[in-house]
Amino acid sequence: MKLANPTSRDIAEIAGVSQATVSRALRDSPLVRKETRERIQKIARDLNYFVNRNAAGLRTHQSNTIALLLFDETGGTDAEINPFFLSMLGDITRSAANAGYDVLVSLQQLHADWHIEYQASHRADGLILLGYGDYREYREKLAALARANTRFIIWGPAVDDQPGHSFGCDNQDGGYQATRHLISLGRRDIALIGARSDGAPEMADRYAGYRKAHDEAGLAINPKLLRRADNSEDVGYAQVGELIDSGERFDAIFAVTDLLAIGAMRALKDSGRTVPDDVSVVGFDDVPLAAYVSPPLTTVQQNTRLASEALVDGIVGLIEGKPPESALMAPRLVVRDSCGASRGQRPR
Amino acid sequence: MKLANPTSRDIAEIAGVSQATVSRALRDSPLVRKETRERIQKIARDLNYFVNRNAAGLRTHQSNTIALLLFDETGGTDAEINPFFLSMLGDITRSAANAGYDVLVSLQQLHADWHIEYQASHRADGLILLGYGDYREYREKLAALARANTRFIIWGPAVDDQPGHSFGCDNQDGGYQATRHLISLGRRDIALIGARSDGAPEMADRYAGYRKAHDEAGLAINPKLLRRADNSEDVGYAQVGELIDSGERFDAIFAVTDLLAIGAMRALKDSGRTVPDDVSVVGFDDVPLAAYVSPPLTTVQQNTRLASEALVDGIVGLIEGKPPESALMAPRLVVRDSCGASRGQRPR
DNA sequence: CTGAAAGCGCTTACAG
DNA sequence: CTGAAAGCGCTTACAG
Secondary structure (H helix, E strand, O other): OOOOOOOHHHHHHHHOOOHHHHHHHHOOOOOOOHHHHHHHHHHHHHOOOOOOHHHHHHHHOOOOEEEEEEEOOOOOOOOOOOHHHHHHHHHHHHHHHHOOOEEEEEEEOOOOOOOOHHHHOOOOOEEEEEOOOOHHHHHHHHHHHHHOOOOEEEEOOOOOOOOOEEEEEOHHHHHHHHHHHHHHOOOOOEEEEOOOOOOOHHHHHHHHHHHHHHHHHOOOOOHHHEEOOOOOHHHHHHHHHHHHHHOOOOOEEEEOOHHHHHHHHHHHHHOOOOOOOOOEEEEEEOOHHHHOOOOOOEEEEOOHHHHHHHHHHHHHHHHOOOOOOOEEEOOEEEOOOOOOHHHOOOOO | OOOOOOOHHHHHHHHOOOHHHHHHHHOOOOOOOHHHHHHHHHHHHHHOOOOOHHHHHHHHOOOOEEEEEEEOOOOOOOOOOOHHHHHHHHHHHHHHHHOOOEEEEEEEOOOOOOOHHHHHOOOOOEEEEEOOOOHHHHHHHHHHHHHOOOOEEEEOOOOOOOOOEEEEEOHHHHHHHHHHHHHHOOOOOEEEEOOOOOOOHHHHHHHHHHHHHHHHHOOOOOHHHEEOOOOOHHHHHHHHHHHHHHOOOOOEEEEOOHHHHHHHHHHHHHOOOOOOOOOEEEEEEOOHHHHOOOOOOEEEEOOHHHHHHHHHHHHHHHHOOOOOOOEEEOOEEEOOOOOOHHHOOOOO
16 A cells, blocks of 8 residues: 555545546545545545645646745845845745745846746746845836736835836835934934935835935935945945045934945944944844844834735735735834934933 | 747747657757757747646656755744754755756744655655754654655754765864864853753754863863753843853853854843853854854854755755765854954963 | 546657 | 657546
């Protein structure tokens, strides 16, 4: 009774029924008499039988698999993957498992061909896209995906005319919360690390929140404190180094990602400045690292568990023909020690 | 010419050849005349055609997919995944892509059924197992996998009589390096966080290295400084808290994982002790966090890129019928500030 | 409630 | 170098 690779036909023979009945029984079809069904299921279990996914998928045109495309913005092969997306990956895998889907992970280069292939080859029923992309390049690729009738959902803000569905956090509100917090602590010369007019829309939104907080407080923005930056620690370090060298006065930094903020703090430390006494720092994302750096980083948290659930719900909805609405998740400011608030410094 | 879901038959019709020839051409078969082959490939490209993996897999009994099983030792649904394994995940995905395999990620509970199913259902050609497992429980599950003729490779040391293949780092040597380093700095009362006789074999090996370094230096081990611990930051915190409360004298800690070390440092800080002046701390793994905690953690690095390549090579070998030899990777001590060596403290 | 049959889209001996 | 044909292991109308 130890078959190496049992098929539904083998089960049928043993159970004394047709192969069709076995197939129905294993899918819990109410068409099969309960008794028969259970007998068949027991035999399958005893034989360690599992439905051949290739055969089933060929018939049904489904894979029950979601492809998760991670965009490695660093481009290099050695580079660490953005820890925020790594956290998402774990949560997405959990959510997908709950929804009955497997997750196929793929690291992609933003400039490379995106795997339209995943769905076209029936390896996945839909895609989740994760990464801070360059807006313009991104757009064209998304259009290609859409043209190929690929089902996909993007982690990120809903951008006008952007093809496809998306789910993201309210980046503008996050940037606003971060900046308002700094202003409320009495900071007036707040550098912005990560302004890129042509860059990822989430960064632009965070920057917009920064501006809004300034407007609201009647504060002018010193354009010399706005630094463009891709998302990496080294860039944060370099930009703050340049800022210091420029001699421009600043007493706070809002970095549009935690990686940038961590690099910024390192630059401040290396130049002999103290965080938060000399300079307050706020980041964005709340990567696992953020709580461990010294001082622990105040940052805008995006709840990866909720986000992952929403993304999985979204793509499953698309697969099942129920398109999700684009929506925004509320971010939350997590106050730690890097801006001085928790030590009661410079209270208003 | 815009077919929604073109098949090889469609290509054949357009190219004016048989479907069999299309199949051969797309697989770059030398049987097909170069001219014909290229013409067919061009048509396929133009039509955005990709071979249906389900159909191909059904024929060939292959999926070109590796399942990566991550054991979430924390058990909880909220828990963070061990960052070391998350790093491995990224590197494994890269290595697998280079070898032409997709990666299916699955979070598993150690106590749950391991998915014999992945291979039996032809969703994956083989498995990579990642996680610190309890030795005894682990063993039985591995045996079940082996009984089902599943191809798998384990990240971890080769344990006698353990079913299956494995690749891991030389944990004993790592533990030895860590401890010898502490001894060379003049430390004599070195607490060991993570001794578990019944636990994961890697921990036992690290502990063995600790003993070896003591033996070699002619130093006795104070059994009261040996603390059992599962791998989590909170446990490290709690164990060091108890150690402090016990009143036992210690001037160094070797934690068998970075998470434990980070928890240990937090406990030391909370009790008013300075790292490394009062207590030197060394961890194990070199998780991304390690360089960022304060002070930066001296630790034993396991090179995740090399490890990932070896694991992927191993499982691909098994799939292709070339069983790999179990092997050990050399770990490397990364000296940072948590033990005082880099500041020239207590030099011998 | 059950069975016989068609067919999903490939790959690969077999024949030429 | 190419084609006709078989068959991988399922799911699901269709018929009873």
